[in-house]
Amino acid sequence: xxxxxxxxxxxxxxxxxxxxxxxxxxxxxxxxxxxxxxxxxxxxxxxxxxxxxxxxxxxxxxxxxxxxxxxxxxxxxxxxxxxxxxxxxxxxxxxxxxxxxxxxxxxxxxxxxxxxxxxxxxxxxxxxxxxxxxxxxxxxxxxxxxxxxxxxxxxxxxxxxxxxxxxxxxxxxxxxxxxxxxxxxxxxxxxxxxxxxxxxxxxxxxxxxxxxxxxxxxxxxxxxxxxxxxxxxxxxxxxxxxxxxxxxxxxxxxxxxxxxxxxxxxxxxxxxxxxxxxxxxxxxxxxxxxxxxxxxxxxxxxxx
Numbered sequence: 001x002x003x004x005x006x007x008x009x010x011x012x013x014x015x016x017x018x019x020x021x022x023x024x025x026x027x028x029x030x031x032x033x034x035x036x037x038x039x040x041x042x043x044x045x046x047x048x049x050x051x052x053x054x055x056x057x058x059x060x061x062x063x064x065x066x067x068x069x070x071x072x073x074x075x076x077x078x079x080x081x082x083x084x085x086x087x088x089x090x091x092x093x094x095x096x097x098x099x100x101x102x103x104x105x106x107x108x109x110x111x112x113x114x115x116x117x118x119x120x121x122x123x124x125x126x127x128x129x130x131x132x133x134x135x136x137x138x139x140x141x142x143x144x145x146x147x148x149x150x151x152x153x154x155x156x157x158x159x160x161x162x163x164x165x166x167x168x169x170x171x172x173x174x175x176x177x178x179x180x181x182x183x184x185x186x187x188x189x190x191x192x193x194x195x196x197x198x199x200x201x202x203x204x205x206x207x208x209x210x211x212x213x214x215x216x217x218x219x220x221x222x223x224x225x226x227x228x229x230x231x232x233x234x235x236x237x238x239x240x241x242x243x244x245x246x247x248x249x250x251x252x253x254x255x256x257x258x259x260x261x262x263x264x265x266x267x268x269x270x271x272x273x274x275x276x277x278x279x280x281x282x283x284x285x286x287x288x289x290x291x292x293x294x295x296x297x298x299x300x301x302x303x304x
Contacts, residue, residue: 008284011293020293025073028061028262029053029290030255031277032236035084036091038280043094045279045286049076050098053290057101058190058230062252065269076290078102079255079274081194081232082117083110083176088184091279096187104184105194105232105255106176108216111223116173117198118159119144130166132158148235152204178223185224192230193217193251201239213245229253236274243270259295 011017031049036042049055054072061077063069078095080087083106095102107117116124123140135143135158147155163170181191195201195212196219204212213231221227229252233239236257246254253269260273267273275295277286288294 005282012284012287017291017293020291024261024291028071028075028264030077030079030274032257032274033080033277033279034082036086036279039090042279044283046094046098046100048283050100055100058103064264065267071264080104082107085174085176088180092187101188103190103192103230105192107194107198108219109196110175112177113175114172116171121171124171125162125166128166130162132161148200152199181223193220193228194232195234198234200235200237201242202237206241209241213242238271246270259298261292
């Protein structure tokens with residue numbers, strides 16, 4: 001960690017960072033956060049982003065991509081995947097203090113429940129001794145990574161076997177309640193569709209893709225009183241079938257997870273690039289991510 005932090009400090013002060021930051025002035029950076037596991041550090045992130053960049057709203061991005069307006073220099077859109085309670089409880093007060101807009105992509109199928117996200121449950125079940133044939137000896141994180149690349153039916157079979165073999169009751173995780181989505185929207189955080197159960201869509205059959213997109217859309221519409229305008233592909237994995245469904249349903253924006261920044265004049269509205277952000281990252285790392293330098297180095301190392 002110390003070596004990584006030192007390297008980030010050096011890169012942030014390097015000519016490469018200066019060049020990437022100048023280039024980024026005319027591009028759109030979309031940050032993909034998840035939970036707010038370090039509120040104090042996230043406060044520092046927001047202070048940096050509102051000082052060195054210009055946070056923009058989903059509406060501004062949609063209008064820019066359709067040619068109706070121009071974005072300010074160093075535009076940045078904050079997005080949050082999955083709908084962790086920590087966004088509401090720890091993140092929202094900080095966003096509201098700074099009048100910073102954002103987008104929350106919600107897994108609709110776990111609303112009003114204490115059902116864990118499937119990848120969290122896999123890690124917890126493995127830690128409690130759960131096992132599945134053909135996948136023994138893997139850590140929870142390694143098994144999650146493998147399951148993301150298997151046909152979805154096989155992923156569900158493995159999850160069922162882990163539940164049967166792990167000791168004790170199933171893990172539980174308090175999730176957002178329906179009425180809290182309206183609280184988010186009232187505070188400037190648009191709520192978007194992140195499917196019903198968060199499978200990796202390229203590994204699903206066509207019927208499952210349609211159900212995941214359509215049933216989540218209906219559930220969120222019933223809660224919000226309007227259709228969501230935006231969608232985030234689970235795991236950031238683009239799926240052509242999902243894109244066609246989103247276009248037919250009138251979605252105006254859909255987001256990838258491909259470690260790139262966007263050129264608004266050449267970005268497809270249903271394939272908007274995002275870069276990973278972590279609320280616990282140091283400011284040097286955040287600056288490198290927001291400029292596009294860190295994502296470029298990430299790709300150069302051959303990582304997807």
